[in-house]
Amino acid sequence: MRDEATERSRVVQEALSWLGTPYHLNGRVMGAGADCATLLVAAFEGAGLLNDVHLADYHAGFHLHRGDEIYLEGIQQYCIETVKDRPQPGDIIMYRYGRIVSHAALVVNWPQIIHAQAGVGVVLASGMDAGLRERQAAIFDFWGAK
Numbered sequence: 001m002r003d004e005a006t007e008r009s010r011v012v013q014e015a016l017s018w019l020g021t022p023y024h025l026n027g028r029v030m031g032a033g034a035d036c037a038t039l040l041v042a043a044f045e046g047a048g049l050l051n052d053v054h055l056a057d058y059h060a061g062f063h064l065h066r067g068d069e070i071y072l073e074g075i076q077q078y079c080i081e082t083v084k085d086r087p088q089p090g091d092i093i094m095y096r097y098g099r100i101v102s103h104a105a106l107v108v109n110w111p112q113i114i115h116a117q118a119g120v121g122v123v124l125a126s127g128m129d130a131g132l133r134e135r136q137a138a139i140f141d142f143w144g145a146k
Contacts, residue, residue: 007090012106012107012109017046018114019124020122035118056073091141092104096137113126
């Protein structure tokens with residue numbers, strides 16, 4: 001029997017173990033480099049909930065020159081979009097930058113989130129910060145899809 005609360009906690013703890021990892025596009029090596037997509041994959045794989053996830057090919061600036069929602073389509077393979085007044089730990093917040101949804105963060109304890117920020121690395125932030133809040137596109141729930 002699955003214990004959702006325990007699984008959510010494991011995902012968050014795994015993501016937190018990546019704090020301070022530098023930003024590196026397509027990187028998935030703790031302490032050496034990660035981006036927002038690979039951080040999510042690492043957290044769910046490290047928690048034992050997913051394995052061998054292959055991400056769609058993406059490059060720097062893909063969100064500025066393409067209309068294909070590759071990031072959103074990737075998330076939809078594993079999670080379901082939801083509407084919540086208060087996102088739960090382990091939920092994924094998607095953000096629109098440029099033309100498409102192109103950034104994500106994992107909820108630690110709302111409004112605290114963890115994400116990999118270009119030029120900064122894996123950091124904690126507030127999902128209520130104006131720069132993020134105005135770009136929020138959707139909330140996704142891994143457990144709601146099961």
